[in-house]
Amino acid sequence: MTKRLSGVQPLALEARVGAASSLVVYLDLDLTLAPVFAESEPPGVLPDLRSILDQLSLLEGALVCVLGRSGLAEMKKRLDLPRVVYAGDHGLEIEGESFRFLHPEAGFGRSALQQLNDRLAGLPLLFSGVEVDAKSLQTVIRHRSDDSPDDRNQIDMIIGSLVPPTHPDLTVVAGPTSIAIRPRLDWNKASAIRWIHERIKAPNALAIVIGDRLSEESTFSSLADAVTVRVGQLRGSRVGMSLETQADLLGFLTHLFELWKGRVDSADPAAPSPCVRPALAFGRSSPILNVRLRRAAVGRRRQALR
């Protein structure tokens, strides 16, 4: 195990697992659990990785949360793990066994996207090789990397005229082979991690945040005391541990599973912090949070429309 991990301190991990009453693992989906995709049909998760996540999510005191850029339905189809908490559309939607959260400001973006999708429907007729993948909380325009620069410029100009930088509800994120249009919100995977973690009732929960080489630093710094792991090397990153490949990630998760299973098996039920399954609490805090966010959204929107 030690040989496979770069920058990992197995003893420190073992000590932290040994002192925790519960374990919460936050994992990114694309590039961390599954290979990146450029086509409209996304790849599944490697069977061995899926299996170890399944086993981990069934252990007492353990919670597995998977975060992705796809919608919830697509993420659930790709992973198909019933005990996992899913955070889709970059964290705008979160769903667990007994709850579902939709960011209260998402509705503004959703109606703007519906209008936009009607206008983008003709794009594949104008440019060969262009696909418009319209989902309720994001629209992705995929194009071939060998498109002529003229085509790419024209597509950029069309998107720029429909969704200018001053658009009150939508924002454009351009990549090498795709352009994503998403609700303009101050909310990302890091916000979703904090949102979930604030609702975990278990005392002394150990958080492990696992992302990939493209994951934002804010994801890793979302929780002050989390153990952070990056899959794929990146120079200058402040992330605590680094794993080179998904095979290394499988090794890490297997090690974590064995550590936590050992912790559960040896737990003294009379001890002050025996292993307890983290429970997500949805009491009074959620509506209050939602009202605050909605008020802030309306204020921002009014300002943007002035």
Ligand SMILES: [Mg+2]
């Ligand atoms: Mg990723």
